[in-house]
Amino acid sequence: KAGVTQTPRYLIKTRGQQVTLSCSPISGHRSVSWYQQTPGQGLQFLFEYFSETQRNKGNFPGRFSGRQFSNSRSEMNVSTLELGDSALYLCASSLSGMNTEAFFGQGTRLTVV
């Protein structure tokens, strides 16, 4: 059974640009959640999607958005990138939500210069 796949693994972007990250969940999982991981703030919840609907959103500005497709694959978009957006972005999939076992991908390392 394939795990959670995130692409790309590494990204370097310039301030002001936008970026799109992709996450393919484990087959059969309908929930995809996104997290930002930084040395200072640790793991912080961005948002969760279930059956193409955003169920909840963490305390991040509107520059951070996402969507989920009918095959449960999810994308996360960050617009007008800032230096502080440099982080490891992780997605996690689970059968029905974060209240159940969640499996993380390896993450996308975003560097904003």
Added chain:
Amino acid sequence: QQQVKQSPQSLIVQKGGISIINCAYENTAFDYFPWYQQFPGKGPALLIAIRPDVSEKKEGRFTISFNKSAKQFSLHIMDSQPGDSATYFCAAGYSGGGADGLTFGKGTHLIIQP
């Protein structure tokens, strides 16, 4: 504000010893408490999880102890091995419908010395 406080920040244990990591939470509505293990360059991997209807859960060398009245839970790694060297995160969340995501502790960098 929902918080999960984790300690210690770093921990060095001799091979064969017991590693103990503690977490405390504030929101009494939390009812799902997982622990994650993360190696450098990898995403967190679910290690073990507990719900508040039990006080202890054991899986192999890993044990979660849960104290509902104190709002604390801890991870014990018995017979710690060098391969256990990693960063460990505790987390708390809600079971039942809906999801606010998991609230994570800041992590504990564990080093097992051979």
